[in-house]
Amino acid sequence: MAWPYFDPEYENLNIRINPPRVSVDNSSCKDCTLVKVDSMNKPGILLEVVQILTDLDLIITKAYISSDGGWFMDVFHVTDQNRKKVTDSKTIEQIEKALGPKGQAADWMKSWPGKRVGVHSVGDQTAVELIAWDRPGLLSEIFSVLADLHFNITAAEVWTHNRRIACILYVNDNTNNPVVDDHSRLSALEDQLKNILGGTHDDEQIGRTIFSMGSTHIDRRLHQMLFAVRDYEGDAAMNDTELPSLRPKISVEHCKEKGYSVVTVKSKDRPKLMFDIVCTLTDMQYVVFHATVSSDGPYASQEYFIRHMDGCTLETEGEKDRVIKCLEAAIRRRASEDLSLELCGKDRVGLLSEMTRVLRENGLSVIRAGASTVGENATNVFYVRDASGNPVDMRIIEALRKEVGLTMMLNVKKAPVATRTKAPHEAKGLSKASFFFGGLLDKFLS
Template sequence: MARDGWPYFDPEYETLSIRINPPSVAVDNTSCKDCTLVKVDSLNKPGILLEVVQILSDLDLIITKAYISSDGGWFMDVFHVTDQHGNKITESNTIEHIEKALGPKGHTADVLKTWQGKQVGVHSSGDHTAIELTGRDRPGLLSEIFAVLANLHFNVIAAEVWTHNRRIACLLYVNDDSTCRAVDDPSRLSTMGVQLNNILRGCEDDRNVARTNFSASVTHVDRRLHQMLFADRDYEGGCLSTEAEYPPSFTPKITIDRCVEKGYSVVTVSCKDRSKLMFDIVCTLTDMQYVVFHATITSDGPYASQEYYIRHMDGCTLDTEGEKQRVIKCLEAAIRRRVSEPPWGGGQLGMDSHLF
């Protein structure tokens, strides 16, 4: 007999567990004399570790130690943090922001939406249009890009530029120089895209050498720059990526072993400590579709040691040497993107540059 209908399903059922057990956030300034402890207990969900680390990094907090566990459907983290000067977090506004951002209403993930099959989409929001550029880095490239925009009557209001392995990823925020509003004219944006692609491509004919896109929505800037360079395969620098291009202290040591009894792959990273190091590693693992189940992060003077127990989202570990080498290369690239310097002079920007 055919069914006349389906059983009723309450759409709020999926969020029932979160509403019954909302995230718990505690900022503790008494347990440790040298740092502030941020404790987060919550139901586990994909990407939650990256969300938490991203929020702490955006506040320019230094994570000196961290203990992460997310087995059994529950997420429990303890972060030891300081400000940029090594002091505890005592400002009430900062503490309140941490509690609100990580609390019951704070877990909102920005998702980048792209228009499949289109080389040019557009994200125009109020007073700006966002442009994404990737291509081969060279002296004078930024000057040529800005000259094209000026000639087309676009005003650059902000920009973020990263370079690695002689590749460049750039996020530009522009508006019309007469109205100071976002530009959504398809013809004008298409003209801009063609001219910028020509600049990025230079004398190269390969379309994969350069890309100009207009982002379809907003995502975290640092994460998007990582995604752009990852998609550009900057980790496959080959002979372009020589140890001479990097300070010796920024040469990371990365190993991948197997925890047989627990069914994890264990990623160990040792390198010089710096701001946002944990964010860069967790961001890369997350975008490569790996889940962190446990982690221990420690800093010993100027150096950091980070250990991650991971599986792929499909539950598999890294069993082949090819898989391991790809993860190692991608993590090395993620660590070096913030510290790499171009091998030439002439005013070309290094990593993590804020133009405006």
């Protein structure tokens, strides 16, 4: 029996007939830039748009989303990292290009020379993914193994949460910087990493190494790795120094009139907060039909009207509880009230091994880290705390500055001191919205 011919381009026909429309508006709001996106709806489109804006180092202060039916309409209020309007013509052009009809995010980001390595995949290098139970000194041991085997780390991102550690490292050969495709060298690396990562037969997800030549978005992949080892379960207690009022307030309710589950998140605001929430909902197979996001001073309120991909809402208490735990974990993986140390200098093989060894010897524990190289220059950022969980003694930082100051420039940034005046649910303007804002979106699009 002969099957009829099916044109593989057919499913893209609607997009070609009705290409996305993107506008960047700097006149409607005095303190932020409005980015409006109208497009045919497709699975994962909200995450794609939020990811692009986040990767452009834009801060989303407000957002109004509607994608009920075949059309997707978004309005984002964004600023640059200095909380100013986006006025740079090159950045505006990049927004329009990435989100517009010819936007191919992956190819476009690879060709963007100004973007720091480490936020996006690096095509000519080997990605090494590590997941393990965390312990003091583990990160230093990982970097030491790579240095001993003459692997050059060009980019790295490390997250820790609830006693787990997830790393994505981009490596190449330190001799003439080719991609590493020697299976014997990779096997030797894997064996040595397995020895220090640990793991048991009862928990195969913890303590493993994966090599990949493919492309991945680092932040999303780190979320997926920690989600896979269920870091949202168990004792995810707050830091001893963390105020209870700073813990995210998350609730799930049912909107009978519209047939949605309504997820409300109120928390301390920070960059990439919306990305982390949308990424988690998407990877949990939930579809966002409508959403509103706003920030008021140091706090943010986000509301999502969702259904599962099969069309069902969250009916049981177990489903609701799992979503709440997963979203809280996603928020806390990147949140940091810790001291950050930025070390800049000339790149060399073994640099990360040396830096993490120095931090460990000075009694500092790395909570999160990012490393990147541009040409011969390396920038390494470490979020640290005292090994006992106490605030870092600044005398240690001064001693550290003297120790590394001859070869690296050290910038120290303290997290702002939190106050007990207002909890997220008490902040002005963050009361739960009781209206359905689909109609409100039309006002922003008109």
